[in-house]
Amino acid sequence: MKTVFATSRPGRAGVWPPAPQTEPAALIEPRLLREKRPCLPELSELDVVRHFTGLSRLNFSVDGNFYPLGSCTMKYNPKFTEAVAAHPGFTALHPLIPQLRGAGHFTQGALEVLYETERFLCAITGMHAFTLQPLAGAHGELTGVMLMAAYHRDKGNRKTTILVPDSAHGTNPASAAIAGYQVVSIPSHEGIIDPAAMEKVLNEDVAGLMMTCPNTLGLFERHLPRIVELVHSVDGLLYYDGANLNAIMGKMRVGDAGFDIVHINLHKTFATPHGGGGPGAGPVGVSARLEPYLPISRVVKLEDGQYYLNYDYPKSIGYIAPFYGNFGVILKAYAYLLRLGREGVVRVAENAVLAANYLRARLRGHLEIPYDRTCMHEFVASVAELAASHGVRALDIAKALLDRGHYAPTIYFPLIVKECLMIEPTETESKETLDGFVDDLVDIVKTARINPAAIQAAPHHLPVARLDEVRAARAMELTDDAGLSEVMEITAESDTHA
Amino acid sequence: MPYIPHTPADQEAMLAAIGVESLDELFADIPPTLRASRLDLPPGKSEDAVLRHLAALAAKNRTDLLSFLGAGFYDHAIPAAVDALAGRSEFVTAYTPYQAEASQGLLQAIFEYQTAMARLLDMEVANASLYDGGTALYEAIMMAVRLTKRTRIVISECVNPIYRVMLTSYTTNLNLTLVTVPQRGGAPDIAALMRALDGNTAAIIVQNPNFFGTIEDYTALFATAHRHDALAILSVYPILQSILRTPGAMGADIAVAEGQSLGLPLSFGGPYLGIMTCRKALVRQMPGRIVGRTVDSTGKTGFVLTLQAREQHIRRDKATSNICSNQALCALRALIYICLLGPEGLQRTAQLAMERAHYAARRLGALPGVRVYNTGPFGNEFALQLPVRAYAVIDALLAKNIVPGFPLGRYYPGLDNHLLVACTEKTSREDIGILAEYIGGCL
Ligand SMILES: Cc1ncc(COP(=O)(O)O)c(C=O)c1O
Numbered sequence: 001m002k003t004v005f006a007t008s009r010p011g012r013a014g015v016w017p018p019a020p021q022t023e024p025a026a027l028i029e030p031r032l033l034r035e036k037r038p039c040l041p042e043l044s045e046l047d048v049v050r051h052f053t054g055l056s057r058l059n060f061s062v063d064g065n066f067y068p069l070g071s072c073t074m075k076y077n078p079k080f081t082e083a084v085a086a087h088p089g090f091t092a093l094h095p096l097i098p099q100l101r102g103a104g105h106f107t108q109g110a111l112e113v114l115y116e117t118e119r120f121l122c123a124i125t126g127m128h129a130f131t132l133q134p135l136a137g138a139h140g141e142l143t144g145v146m147l148m149a150a151y152h153r154d155k156g157n158r159k160t161t162i163l164v165p166d167s168a169h170g171t172n173p174a175s176a177a178i179a180g181y182q183v184v185s186i187p188s189h190e191g192i193i194d195p196a197a198m199e200k201v202l203n204e205d206v207a208g209l210m211m212t213c214p215n216t217l218g219l220f221e222r223h224l225p226r227i228v229e230l231v232h233s234v235d236g237l238l239y240y241d242g243a244n245l246n247a248i249m250g251k252m253r254v255g256d257a258g259f260d261i262v263h264i265n266l267h268k269t270f271a272t273p274h275g276g277g278g279p280g281a282g283p284v285g286v287s288a289r290l291e292p293y294l295p296i297s298r299v300v301k302l303e304d305g306q307y308y309l310n311y312d313y314p315k316s317i318g319y320i321a322p323f324y325g326n327f328g329v330i331l332k333a334y335a336y337l338l339r340l341g342r343e344g345v346v347r348v349a350e351n352a353v354l355a356a357n358y359l360r361a362r363l364r365g366h367l368e369i370p371y372d373r374t375c376m377h378e379f380v381a382s383v384a385e386l387a388a389s390h391g392v393r394a395l396d397i398a399k400a401l402l403d404r405g406h407y408a409p410t411i412y413f414p415l416i417v418k419e420c421l422m423i424e425p426t427e428t429e430s431k432e433t434l435d436g437f438v439d440d441l442v443d444i445v446k447t448a449r450i451n452p453a454a455i456q457a458a459p460h461h462l463p464v465a466r467l468d469e470v471r472a473a474r475a476m477e478l479t480d481d482a483g484l485s486e487v488m489e490i491t492a493e494s495d496t497h498a
Numbered sequence: 499m500p501y502i503p504h505t506p507a508d509q510e511a512m513l514a515a516i517g518v519e520s521l522d523e524l525f526a527d528i529p530p531t532l533r534a535s536r537l538d539l540p541p542g543k544s545e546d547a548v549l550r551h552l553a554a555l556a557a558k559n560r561t562d563l564l565s566f567l568g569a570g571f572y573d574h575a576i577p578a579a580v581d582a583l584a585g586r587s588e589f590v591t592a593y594t595p596y597q598a599e600a601s602q603g604l605l606q607a608i609f610e611y612q613t614a615m616a617r618l619l620d621m622e623v624a625n626a627s628l629y630d631g632g633t634a635l636y637e638a639i640m641m642a643v644r645l646t647k648r649t650r651i652v653i654s655e656c657v658n659p660i661y662r663v664m665l666t667s668y669t670t671n672l673n674l675t676l677v678t679v680p681q682r683g684g685a686p687d688i689a690a691l692m693r694a695l696d697g698n699t700a701a702i703i704v705q706n707p708n709f710f711g712t713i714e715d716y717t718a719l720f721a722t723a724h725r726h727d728a729l730a731i732l733s734v735y736p737i738l739q740s741i742l743r744t745p746g747a748m749g750a751d752i753a754v755a756e757g758q759s760l761g762l763p764l765s766f767g768g769p770y771l772g773i774m775t776c777r778k779a780l781v782r783q784m785p786g787r788i789v790g791r792t793v794d795s796t797g798k799t800g801f802v803l804t805l806q807a808r809e810q811h812i813r814r815d816k817a818t819s820n821i822c823s824n825q826a827l828c829a830l831r832a833l834i835y836i837c838l839l840g841p842e843g844l845q846r847t848a849q850l851a852m853e854r855a856h857y858a859a860r861r862l863g864a865l866p867g868v869r870v871y872n873t874g875p876f877g878n879e880f881a882l883q884l885p886v887r888a889y890a891v892i893d894a895l896l897a898k899n900i901v902p903g904f905p906l907g908r909y910y911p912g913l914d915n916h917l918l919v920a921c922t923e924k925t926s927r928e929d930i931g932i933l934a935e936y937i938g939g940c941l
Contacts, residue, residue: 004610004837014838015577017923020849024741027852028875032713034744038618042840045579052834056588058603063587069596076501077591080545085765086581089556094567095767096904101889103896109558110766123538135629135768136823138810149671174810174820178640180671183815220527251525252532267823271501274593276604277626277787277826279769295667318667322570322632322660323767335552339500341542350521351502351509357524358512374524402600412596412811430503431512457795462599464800469598472792472804478623478781479613480791 070422073268126255127285140263140282568920620746628772631756684710711879761835785819
């Protein structure tokens, strides 16, 4: 499709605000004004509607396709939560109102949503307290590492390193590093952390361990109790990356297991839509000894049932977000939790794990499964052998799956499995969908052995064929030129017609 | 079971295929001592019951207030087409476009968003979004620190104080020094900002219009920063940017913004949109996703995530940032909003908001003992200096369901009598008349 800039026609517009009575120069000195009007699209409302409806059709989504993107928990997003978040009683609320002394009663409903969501998350994780402020999982990680730092500073500990297993998601080491720590990677043994290997790198410098459990191979960290003990023995803190909470909620509470800090991805476990990349939300829970450091503000419930924002936490790490988190996302998660309730939460975990193990069992013998034992919500397969024998890589398999109407599993990590396919079906996909996926995947692998070129050239049936990423990085064409000047408009149009 | 399709027969067949007897067997790896014994949640509710519960909570919020609250977050009109288009589930229920061929719609939209932001801010490149305006400023600092290998950041006290406290939290553990240069009359002291620059300054940060609503030209300041080899970082307000002198024209190296005003509801603080733009030469230090245009194997134009060697999933602890999920759907909303309004509509919106604010300033500034605090020109927001404590007015007006503005004393010691008043194109002259009448009544 042509870009929206290439379809612009001077003089059109979709929305016409009333004409102002003055010119900018009547209110502000000309030297403070921009010289030229910004060159932005000029389109009728219908032009805009056609353009974006057209773009939407070029997209796979959970509503349209099986989306087994490992580690991302692409479950169905119930529609009624959209209605909840779109309620004008929430959307029209200015976030500063409860910060005005005496105006707290204007936002009691919103504060109650925050308070109750925190309480639910405490119940599910067994943590002592939560903050809903982190704006995504990685932001929760950064917040968690800042909490670690605050704890150690307060105790006078001199800590410089954070341990991260080599199977971890890239955000874990990145979060530790940008918070000022050195990252020490611990090698996995049979897919999980080996306490003996960990002991070798454990010393008084260790501020904490960032652990994902079940880990990104979909394996439960069976040595968990020993690991917790070891990390605590050097006054290190245990950080739980809760991106994979979908596997264990209702089955195990991470707080009971001794974790000090937890982040949860509401856009995974709690069914809030991923929005094409965001917004998400990454609430952080802590044990009692870390509560004093939580970011401000915090929502407090008074004896009389009123809610208010408390800023009086002298040890707090301060503000990590402008307000109370991605409130619209939190609302959806809260509504989902109310809908599921106690029994629903357990059923989610059970059926997510059931589906993953079912896929694993059905794919056994067709794909390599490096750690082929009971998995949790996901598992990692590999086509390393196929890559060596026929030159067909995980990337090729992924593209061929797209041709069959399935989104692809995660293939860029975990780094410890070569040519990996990280497959997470979630609890919301039917057996027929899972079976159809298996049949297609098996068929693709079969084809790859007979006619590798066909798979290497996939996709064949999508709006575009295989895209040239190397060229993109080299050419660095990061913006459109269309419409910038008459001359450029002509060349840009001829480009996009190509 | 809500959202779970498996019938008992399905479950049985699946368990048999796996070779286990029960669902519980699948959880055998969890040590028995760690198995949850209780789950303190209420029982599930029907969809209807949840909707009613949330409608009741929504009703406890008062949204029928006459409000002049802004402080960086504004109540602009949102065309219905924004909700209709950005609400399409093909966008809403997708994720980060790792598989480009199956995500051309999103990728093209992000490419268009990047283009729109670059053009609006008059900068060369933009990323696919960050969480919000405050974290965008934090990421800008981190970029400057990496690029200059220096540790000192000079920031004007006129930068939104909410963002300044965020920056304080984020820099606490990093050996960085934040030097805050005090404001005067709602404007930065440019000479003092220039004096604060030195050979260890990584960046200077200013905001336009600033927190008090005052509009400046920072060209000379940025030139001075560049003489010290420091980067110039400017935070702007996208709606007003359609008429104000641009970051690009002033010589900014990095320009950021809170994008909420571009078609996102206030929604009690989020989700919002962190806009980040910079000079192209700096793009390899930029955080976050970036979309680039390329061709497919048949030569057809297409779009992909690019320059990924900056990112956490490739570089781990050496990445430019830890960001993974961003605010893609909010960026899409901003793009659709801009397309619907066009340059003319954006400029009208900005001008209308400014006209209302200037009218309000005239009306309110004429009240006995009241004056406009801003010494410089302002846009759609300004500070009033009152003869009484700002809270005396706020308390009295809240009782009438009017929010007259933001009390500057909350962040600026000594400005306890000062009220920050914002208008948008939605503010009517009648609204302003009511505000003037009630404030007058408190004096
Ligand atoms: C295991 C794991 N940790 C952390 C994250 C980061 O979460 P977010 O993308 O919300 O920042 C992800 C998400 O992709 C993940 O899969």
